[in-house]
Amino acid sequence: MKVWFSLLAVIILALTAWVGVEILHLNTLFGIIIPYTAIAVFIGGFIIRVVRWGKSPVPFCITTTCGQQQSLPWIKQNKIENPTNTWGVIWRMVLEVTLFRSLFRNTKTEKIEDKLVFGSAQWLWFGSLVFHWSMLIILLRHLRFFLNPVPGLIIGLESLDSFLQIGVPLLYITDVLLVAALTYLFLRRVMIPNIKYISQIADYFPVLLLLGIAASGILGRYVYGVDVAAVKELTMSLVSFKPTTSTTIGTIFYIHIFLVSSLAVYFPCSKLMHAGGIFLSPTRNLANNSRIERYINPWNYEVEKHHYSEYEDEFRDKMRKVGLPLEKE
Amino acid sequence: MYNSRKIIIGLVIFVLVAAFPFFINVGKTAQPLQLSLNTPTINQLEKKECIESADYMRANHMRMLNEWRDQVVREGNTVYTSSSGQKYEMSLENNCFQCHSNKSNFCDSCHTYSQVDPYCWDCHNGTKGAGLKQ
Numbered sequence A: 001m002k003v004w005f006s007l008l009a010v011i012i013l014a015l016t017a018w019v020g021v022e023i024l025h026l027n028t029l030f031g032i033i034i035p036y037t038a039i040a041v042f043i044g045g046f047i048i049r050v051v052r053w054g055k056s057p058v059p060f061c062i063t064t065t066c067g068q069q070q071s072l073p074w075i076k077q078n079k080i081e082n083p084t085n086t087w088g089v090i091w092r093m094v095l096e097v098t099l100f101r102s103l104f105r106n107t108k109t110e111k112i113e114d115k116l117v118f119g120s121a122q123w124l125w126f127g128s129l130v131f132h133w134s135m136l137i138i139l140l141r142h143l144r145f146f147l148n149p150v151p152g153l154i155i156g157l158e159s160l161d162s163f164l165q166i167g168v169p170l171l172y173i174t175d176v177l178l179v180a181a182l183t184y185l186f187l188r189r190v191m192i193p194n195i196k197y198i199s200q201i202a203d204y205f206p207v208l209l210l211l212g213i214a215a216s217g218i219l220g221r222y223v224y225g226v227d228v229a230a231v232k233e234l235t236m237s238l239v240s241f242k243p244t245t246s247t248t249i250g251t252i253f254y255i256h257i258f259l260v261s262s263l264a265v266y267f268p269c270s271k272l273m274h275a276g277g278i279f280l281s282p283t284r285n286l287a288n289n290s291r292i293e294r295y296i297n298p299w300n301y302e303v304e305k306h307h308y309s310e311y312e313d314e315f316r317d318k319m320r321k322v323g324l325p326l327e328k329e
Numbered sequence B: 001m002y003n004s005r006k007i008i009i010g011l012v013i014f015v016l017v018a019a020f021p022f023f024i025n026v027g028k029t030a031q032p033l034q035l036s037l038n039t040p041t042i043n044q045l046e047k048k049e050c051i052e053s054a055d056y057m058r059a060n061h062m063r064m065l066n067e068w069r070d071q072v073v074r075e076g077n078t079v080y081t082s083s084s085g086q087k088y089e090m091s092l093e094n095n096c097f098q099c100h101s102n103k104s105n106f107c108d109s110c111h112t113y114s115q116v117d118p119y120c121w122d123c124h125n126g127t128k129g130a131g132l133k134q
């Protein structure tokens, strides 16, 4: 049910772009207004989400660690797993963001012949790593539409990605990897019963939307043929804020950017915000230095105190009268 | 907001990265793509037309050339019948470059603009009538 709903949503989005461009000829709407709106919503929404996270206090130093903490000088500290200073945290964060180390520790619990067995399960780590890196490389390659002249780095990336020289236009390796990884991530959710049980529309929809984006991009490149030069004229006009429309670009391109725009709008409202959230996770971004520095809970209210000397000042006369000992005469 | 300094630095980096193409290009005028059709053969044509419609050629010439290559080298067919019934030789040097003899102002300028680098020119000469590179 939830799967079908998500699939239907993606199909409706694609059809919207098709009807809008192919039948109603709303090229300005789909080529200029919607992409501009989408990027504004994406950036604005992203900032709002992060600021809201920033407003919630972190009461305790709750960093997660899984290595030897700093101790006596002859005990070797694990500086990545158990950092005590900012540099250690930065290093741990960089490795987390680029290699998904905590996902690598994923384990699987199984019952084999009446015994409970724990094993490591790295397929999820592998699938998501392949997906994220392919997507990053594809996005970087897409910069050729937004920069003129195209920098050498992008050119190099592109020729590396297409070095197999299969077909014309040359097949990109990342295109294959992206689709394979997304398919795996989707099948994982529908085939494994206990994962299917906890999956929501919010889990299926982004995967299917990304598959839709990849499919429309790939169809445009390898099957229908998109007039790339005209696309670049459009994208360059968009990024220099002098938008122009074009009539020679095929509808498949408009489907592609409409799905991308949908993703951009959906991003800040969804679990995809983990891209920003990872940096704000207290379990990841705090150093384990609670035995070195005092962690002050930002909630703590001012405790009213009445020091003994103040007390004595207040009652000195009365105390003297009844003969109580005074610290200050 | 707690830790506002760090969060604001992070957000500034995010905006710079996410809107990077805008920052780089703002204020610049997007150079329109310029293609020259000014070659002796094209100037002599009565109807200035490519072998298929210009829109079709822009989007599909790579697939067409790939198909031709297979047809010629593997199947031995050398004649292409266009949608208007005209017959052409399936060839780079004896077809495209007969008319588009200004490769660097036509094919190359568009390819540089769109960042495509056909590896065909490793072997093919890209000039009118000439054969393969030695």
Ligand code: HEM
Residues within 6 Å of the ligand: A135, A138, A139, A141, A142, A145, A169, A172, A175, A178, A213, A214, A215, A216, A217, A218, A220, A221, A222, A226, A228, A231, A235, A253, A256, A257, A260, A263
């Ligand atoms: C989430 C963002 C995006 C993803 C995941 C994505 C994915 C893809 C994929 C997988 C392809 C197949 C060919 C290739 O890998 O280059 C493609 C092609 C294409 N994409 Fe995207 N895309 C995204 C955003 C965009 C944007 C913002 C634009 C421009 C406004 C765009 C325009 C195009 C065009 C014109 C092609 C055809 C390229 C060619 O024929 O060489 N894409 N896209």
